[in-house]
Amino acid sequence: MPSPLDRVRSALMDEGLQEALLRAATNNQVKVESLLRERPELAEAARRARRAKDEAIGRLEELIDEAMRSLRAINAEPHYAETPEEAREAVARIVGSGKLVVMSKSMAAEEAGIREYLEELGNEVWETDLGQLLVQLEGGRPMHTIAPAVHMTRERALRLVNEKLGANLPEDAGIEEIAGAARRFLREKIVKADVGISGANALAADTGAIVLVENEGNIRLVTTASPIHIAVVPVDKIVPTLQDALTVAIAQAGYAGLYPPTYINVIAGPSSTADIEQVRVWGAQGPKELHVVLLDNGRLRARETPLRDQLRCIRCGRCQFECPVWVHTANNWGGPVYGGPMGLNWTAITWSMEEASKLAFLCLGCGRCDEACPVEIPLSRLIRWLKTQAHRPGRS
């Protein structure tokens, strides 16, 4: 595996990547800026999201317990995983082997390596978010939090669906046709899938409700079409109430530049019906089982360090699009999952302080990410702190 700094080097040599990133970042910057100007309510939502997240971080253990109780009360099954390995095992126990599994994009699932693990166990697993599917087909990793295939041009995407999905599209096929080919391929998988796996934008401790924001419609399908739905939720996504969870979703969509979001999903338990004799049974048109895997992976411990502030992150990805360094590297500047300003801190929390502290030296300290962050995470200050960690005795 190439070292993180080697990945940065090769990203700088990749002219196609440079062009794709510059276009995407400029478009996103202009879009978000005008959205925020036209809709002051988004800044208000961000302020409320910040308060809710701060409260949640302050009493996280308590809220984890409350969320697990609430989940049981709505007939969902909570699982608690301290490490990525435990999360993988929890999911593997539910799925088993020889199954067809569909996933909607989840960075927590990436973090736990769930797709690869399920494949190793003999399952057929497909990503259903178009960008994430392209990343899966190329054998790569997501290059942005909400736009995983941000590094790809139309030509590269076309080649992938033709070669890997046998789409047979002509050379001049447009983006719509590529999306159409993916849709045709995935629709059949989604309908037949045994298990659907999603992430979450937020989980409400008071009700156990999961909130998911999207535009593609794949999350709706993945979380309802299969008899079993598994949500992988990092514990920093827990907020006190369902109102808070919706606020987080609105703020995330706004600062990602996708507002109004096409869909906001609220999932509070498996599907049920009481249409016959008013007796409630589980498993109607939606799943019969809902499992929620709560993943810690360093988050509780991070509260004792300056990285505590990073736990407020709502994953809008704006700091990435606004960062002058990220615009040339994408998530190649980062660890195996997360990259860019917020990604260096997440890498330190969930993977390796040592690697994150080395990568931190590419930060300009310009503070554009601080300005961009809807929940006022002092990102550049935290990244500078990562640098101080590189000089601690024992680090070479």
Place this chain on the structure above:
Amino acid sequence: MLDPKLVSDLVARYMRDTGLPVPAPKEALYRWAEPLRLPREGPRYLYTGGLYQLMPYIQAMVKYLEKMEEGRAGRLALGLAGRLAGLGGLAKAVARPDKGLVAYSESVLRGIAGHLRRAGVEYAYLYEDDLYSGVILHDLGLDEDFTRHANMVYRRLRERGVESVITVDPHTTHMLRSVYPKYVDGYSLEVKTYIELLDEAGYQAKSGGEAVIHDPCLYARFEGVVEQPRRLLSRSGVEAKEPRRSRRMTYCCGGPIEGLAPSLSKRIARIRMDELRRVSSRIVVMCPICYANLSSVAPEGVEVVDLALVLGEPGA
């Protein structure tokens, strides 16, 4: 890309030995003021922190490191220079700063001194007590060395009876106003940039034409110096134009990582240069790092100039 540990070790050693981040003669910091014969005592002290003066030496060092970066043999030699054999050889190689850059930096500082005098701001100069602020130690996360250095600088200033300083660049301003207080017990200094003081005094220079403003990151996002330079320019008859990314959302010149990742740094500078020159062929900067990095990628016909010079040559 250079090994951050190696660069950190080099810088830390120079700082411990000489109080400067790169090999440079001590008088390089106050030579600019010699012809001006500024008073040595006053209600406020001009504290440059040396960034303008050191910029030519830093540039020379970066060029040397870039050459080293190219080959494995070079990297080994560099490692040896830094770790074992004294720093003498390296010092000789980089102690020849670009004369044009030295003259530029000194003319900016003299310009600032002149503007302050004409605006009626009473001040003295620190001369040999105008020490480097240690900003690079902070930027590299070398907190122990930075704490030691910041306390030393503060002690020297207080021993000189300084209670109020005038700063001239965003990095030094940020250090003294927002960072030192976290590292120095009982810290108490009033810190104002010359830009703020000129603006408060309603200063009006004789100038003209148009220019696009490149806000330095630290002034705009951390120190609230945003509208002051615009007011100064407009009062002085300069039409100040805005690039797409300006004020609090200004875009970095790439300078801060020049020593570690020169090629990435240049790419960032080019992106910013393209954005600025579309608005005007005259670009106003307020920081020596922005000047060095942007002017290194400026195409012919595009002029990068410090605010102090846009406001008019000293004596104008």
